[in-house]
Amino acid sequence: MKLALALLAATLAQAQSPLTLWYRQPAGGWVEALPVGNGRLGAMVFGDPAHERIQFNESTVWTGEPHNYAHPGAYRYLGQIRDLLWAGKQNPAEDLAMREFMSVPLHQKAYQALGDLLLDFPEGQVTGYKRSLDLDTGIVAVEFTQNGVRYRREVFASYPAKAIVVRLEPTPPHFTAQLKDAHTGALSPGVMAGRIPDGAIRYEARLATLRDSSGVTLLLAAATNFKNYRDVTGDPHARVEAMLAAARTQGYARLRAAHLADYQRLFRRVTLDLGTSSAASLPTDERIAAFAQGNDRALVALLFQYGRYLLISSSRPGGQPANLQGIWNESNRPPWDSKYTDNINTEMNYWPAEETNVSECQLPLFDALKDLAQSGAITAKEQYNARGWVLHHNFDLWRGTAPINASNHGIWQTGGAWLSTHLWEHYLFTGNRQFLRETAYPLMRGAALFFVDTLVQDPKSGYLITGPSNSPEEGGLVMGPAMDRQIVRALFGDVIEASRVLEVDAALRDQLTGLRARIAPDRIGRYGQLQEWLEDKDDPHNQHRHLSHLWAVYPGYEITPATPDLFKAARQSLIFRGDGATGWSLAWKVNLWARFLDGDHAYRILQNLIAPASDKRPGKAAHAGLYPNMFDACPPFQIDGNFGAAAGVAEMLLQSQNGTVDLLPALPGAWPDGKVTGLRARGGIGVDMEWRAGNLVRAILTADENKTVKVRYYGKQVEIRLAAGRPYKVE
Ligand code: FUC
Numbered sequence: 090m091k092l093a094l095a096l097l098a099a100t101l102a103q104a105q106s107p108l109t110l111w112y113r114q115p116a117g118g119w120v121e122a123l124p125v126g127n128g129r130l131g132a133m134v135f136g137d138p139a140h141e142r143i144q145f146n147e148s149t150v151w152t153g154e155p156h157n158y159a160h161p162g163a164y165r166y167l168g169q170i171r172d173l174l175w176a177g178k179q180n181p182a183e184d185l186a187m188r189e190f191m192s193v194p195l196h197q198k199a200y201q202a203l204g205d206l207l208l209d210f211p212e213g214q215v216t217g218y219k220r221s222l223d224l225d226t227g228i229v230a231v232e233f234t235q236n237g238v239r240y241r242r243e244v245f246a247s248y249p250a251k252a253i254v255v256r257l258e259p260t261p262p263h264f265t266a267q268l269k270d271a272h273t274g275a276l277s278p279g280v281m282a283g284r285i286p287d288g289a290i291r292y293e294a295r296l297a298t299l300r301d302s303s304g305v306t307l308l309l310a311a312a313t314n315f316k317n318y319r320d321v322t323g324d325p326h327a328r329v330e331a332m333l334a335a336a337r338t339q340g341y342a343r344l345r346a347a348h349l350a351d352y353q354r355l356f357r358r359v360t361l362d363l364g365t366s367s368a369a370s371l372p373t374d375e376r377i378a379a380f381a382q383g384n385d386r387a388l389v390a391l392l393f394q395y396g397r398y399l400l401i402s403s404s405r406p407g408g409q410p411a412n413l414q415g416i417w418n419e420s421n422r423p424p425w426d427s428k429y430t431d432n433i434n435t436e437m438n439y440w441p442a443e444e445t446n447v448s449e450c451q452l453p454l455f456d457a458l459k460d461l462a463q464s465g466a467i468t469a470k471e472q473y474n475a476r477g478w479v480l481h482h483n484f485d486l487w488r489g490t491a492p493i494n495a496s497n498h499g500i501w502q503t504g505g506a507w508l509s510t511h512l513w514e515h516y517l518f519t520g521n522r523q524f525l526r527e528t529a530y531p532l533m534r535g536a537a538l539f540f541v542d543t544l545v546q547d548p549k550s551g552y553l554i555t556g557p558s559n560s561p562e563e564g565g566l567v568m569g570p571a572m573d574r575q576i577v578r579a580l581f582g583d584v585i586e587a588s589r590v591l592e593v594d595a596a597l598r599d600q601l602t603g604l605r606a607r608i609a610p611d612r613i614g615r616y617g618q619l620q621e622w623l624e625d626k627d628d629p630h631n632q633h634r635h636l637s638h639l640w641a642v643y644p645g646y647e648i649t650p651a652t653p654d655l656f657k658a659a660r661q662s663l664i665f666r667g668d669g670a671t672g673w674s675l676a677w678k679v680n681l682w683a684r685f686l687d688g689d690h691a692y693r694i695l696q697n698l699i700a701p702a703s704d705k706r707p708g709k710a711a712h713a714g715l716y717p718n719m720f721d722a723c724p725p726f727q728i729d730g731n732f733g734a735a736a737g738v739a740e741m742l743l744q745s746q747n748g749t750v751d752l753l754p755a756l757p758g759a760w761p762d763g764k765v766t767g768l769r770a771r772g773g774i775g776v777d778m779e780w781r782a783g784n785l786v787r788a789i790l791t792a793d794e795n796k797t798v799k800v801r802y803y804g805k806q807v808e809i810r811l812a813a814g815r816p817y818k819v820e
């Protein structure tokens with residue numbers, strides 16, 4: 090009896106744990122299944138008692154093979170394309186570019202599914218079913234009672250053990266385990282190996298079964314022959330064997346403990362409490378459905394922490410960066426190839442990395458930038474006859490950097506420049522000079538050199554502009570869109586600053602300073618809007634998902650309250666764009682409204698984001714929101730919205746751009762009381778805060794190094810002196 094009560098109490102406590110997603114039924118479809126991942130392996134757990142499906146991915150399973158996509162000699166057409174654009178002949182310019190200036194081939198390759206682990210158990214009546222994902226442990230659990238026995242299935246992806254671990258407790262009367270190859274459909278009990286039909290990737294997945302007195306542990310390892318974007322000479326079999334050999338020497342308790350130690354070291358750095366309500370005791374799918382009718386503050390905190398969980402699970406040092414779906418993909422023809430779209434989506438994936446204290450999760454992106462700087466140098470040379478490196482609006486496992494798909498939106502020059510600003514931000518947040526010197530600066534410098542060589546003078550205004558380019562993804566091929574100019578100004582500014590910190594490249598610094606001042610400034614148009622293009626041609630009724638010209642407000646910070654006219658115009662542009670959008674666009678709007686210091690408006694956008702998503706079905710409109718598993722829907726599922734939303738919540742609570750640490754800059758009325766610990770501000774500063782009735786009770790700032798910082802809260806600004814490692818209380 091006592092035990093039963095204790096069990097019941099434990100079950101209830103878990104049901105209401107603020108860090109748990111949970112459901113009363115198995116997943117009906119993929120967007121109901123629960124994700125686990127260790128950065129290289131990802132899996133979706135469906136949780137059917139009798140027929141478990143664990144669909145899994147490995148991050149280097151892609152179509153294609155090592156390939157350089159640059160279009161040899163394309164630079165010979167550059168002048169002609171520009172002249173056509175300057176003569177107002179956009180269609181002929183796009184046609185010429187389509188013929189002579191595009192990636193070879195025109196499309197990049199696709200991320201693939203790898204397989205399913207299928208577990209079959211005896212059928213039978215089940216009671217007390219529950220399926221959950223505990224973000225505090227990174228463990229998916231499936232629990233139910235059958236024939237009087239309470240079963241618990243646990244699944245996690247271990248970074249230290251390099252494997253997906255499945256635990257069955259107690260040992261079921263009997264069960265079968267099979268691997269199903271996502272490319273051939275073949276079923277096999279212990280090993281699955283093959284080659285991607287369209288390409289050079291070979292893969293192997295292998296299952297090991299370990300039994301002990303209290304249950305069964307299944308270890309799933311998978312690997313490919315991918316070594317790097319130019320080398321596929323790895324041996325998947327040897328890799329998988331090595332992974333399993335190491336993992337199988339450990340019992341379940343040790344595997345679990347090692348996973349917790351690794352995962353919690355990252356996850357537990359941040360806590361967020363926005364208060365709770367009765368809705369918090371409901372299953373997660375029901376909470377999403379009910380969100381609009383109430384104020385389920387704890388669901389916002391859950392979404393925030395889920396973003397951190399997903400980043401830890403899909404982007405770990407040594408692996409690939411998080412792609413359009415992170416690492417989770419069921420299809421061999423996924424939407425947009427589940428690759429890297431860097432005219433917003435890839436960057437958004439990393440927006441929460443620094444501020445929410447999982448900085449090292451951004452390292453895979455920086456590794457990718459090292460590759461892209463190499464392949465992008467070839468594209469720069471062949472297509473622009475320029476130094477440095479360039480990345481257009483997509484890349485793939487093979488680090489394609491040339492313009493893909495169509496000239497009216499594929500030719501967009503500032504992907505590498507934008508991603509390079511992440512390098513500088515990483516330095517600002519961490520203060521890691523070695524990283525700045527060895528990794529960041531050479532990449533940033535190369536990204537800037539490309540524009541030193543390619544900025545051209547606008548014949549009308551005399552200013553410097555980029556081109557041919559695009560304001561993602563509208564308006565076609567143009568010269569000098571606002572976003573490009575903002576990004577290049579930011580990049581040049583970052584390189585100038587970095588060269589000062591490192592005391593290098595004085596001549597380049599002067600040159601960049603001179604060029605930067607000549608880049609066409611932002612302009613205010615006839616509707617009081619910030620112009621998206623050089624010409625005053627914005628349509629105030631345009632509610633396009635991309636908010637490119639607002640880049641300088643967020644993620645950039647050139648336009649701030651200190652530039653009041655531009656700030657007002659940018660705000661007007663955002664108002665014109667409306668409060669609806671695709672998933673990731675909503676997430677961007679949350680961040681933008683936070684930067685406009687309007688917490689209530691940011692919260693209104695969050696309400697649009699936290700709504701049941703629906704995909705396009707006959708007779709039914711698609712709309713953005715959250716799927717039952719809280720994956721964000723563009724629709725379809727794209728993980729950027731999850732990451733952008735997590736960043737947005739952080740941005741509402743803390744900002745640190747432009748040299749001031751701003752506490753609770755955009756706190757909405759909906760969150761009068763709360764507490765957050767472990768956020769990070771630029772300057773290497775940790776921030777904890779507690780507020781009540783909308784007022785800051787206390788903030789604790791802890792800096793990595795001695796420094797003086799400006800802190801602002803509720804219009805008050807103070808300057809404080811922080812001693813390294815010593816918490817400073819602001820009240
Ligand atoms: C950009 C967006 C689309 C989608 C795609 C992956 O092209 O405009 O909405 O997010 O990336």
